[in-house]
Amino acid sequence: MIYQNLLLEKEDRIAVLSINRPKALNALNQDTLIELKAAVNEIKDDPGIDVLIITGAGDKAFVAGADIAFMQPLSGVEGRAFGALGQEVFRLIEAMEKPVIAAVNGFALGGGCELAMCCDFRIASASAKFGQPEVGLGITPGFGGTQRLPRIVGPGMAKQLLFTAEVIDANEALRIGLVNKVVAPEELMDTVKKIAGKIIKNGQIAVRLSKAAANEGCQTDIDRAMTIEADLFGLCFSTLDQKEGMQAFIEKRKATFTGK
Structure with a gap:
């Protein structure tokens, strides 16, 4: 399949899937979510792939969030359907039997933080930023953020982040357990691929x-x-x-x- 909003590379039993909307800071609209679902299903069914890495194209953003311009005119019914689509796709990633690593290379806000959290674990660039700023837009997180964030960092810290819309840096994300490791931006993909390589050597x-x-x-x-x-x-x-x-x-x- 040819993807308009994604880049998919496969090498040495590792797939690297990049959200590729750099002009929109890789924000997730409906078309991107539909493509993401198709790509994950492709990887899930590919016997030549053992580990999936998800990242963002460019050096500014992993995924800056869901596409606000797309969401702004939605009705309540349409908003719920969009949230349900995001939940479906992220649950597909979470439930995939193959390990999935998030290589967080920049802004991971809103839907981007939610995408990172549905992966098995997260490695962050020192330039990465995390947050669930949805309440500042008059909405709640809708792609699983209210459920996965408390499970990862604990209810108290999760509620602080959810209620304040605070954006935190990579070191704070490491301190609270949201990410496993922080590395220099130029070392991010090599670090994640080395971890993937260790996984591949096992049964x-x-x-x-x-x-x-x-x-x-x-x-x-x-x-x-x-x-x-x-x-x-x-x-x-x-x-x-x-x-x-x-x-x-x-x-x-x-x-x-x-x-x-």
Whole structure:
């Protein structure tokens, strides 16, 4: 598929998906969300890709937010439909079995912060800025921000950011646990690709089951979560990757995983 608002590159089992509307600071309109859904489905179904990196084109913005010019004239019904579309696409990213890393290279505000939060974790450029400034526009976050932000940084800090519309820098995002690491802008993509490379070296069935266990377990009580973990742990022992990984350990060699 040819994308008008995205750039998609695939190399060495890594896909890099860039939101590409630099004149609009990569703001998300309806067409971009529809393309994003199609691209994520393409990556999800591509057996040659094990890790997805999401970033923004240019050096100013990851995603500066949802497109305000697009949203301003919407009715209540239309606004809800737009929010539901954003939620659907971001939930698709979050639930994809393959790991997804956000490489946050600039403004990640509103829908951009929400896009970063639906990824498995976030690595930020020192120039990155984060925030949910929607209340300053007379709206709430609509693409999952009110739900994911408390889960990531805790309810108190999340509510402070949601209620004040405060924009924070990368170091503060690191302090509160919104991002895992902050690096110099010129080091961002190399850093994220190195992390992706470490993931790729491991057994991919085990990586994906670990993601499933973590995602599902966080949404339930600890006893049910332990059952989920036990079931997926047991499932690993029906794979060739488990046999190879443990045999390689015994033989003191590197494992050759096949994803089977």
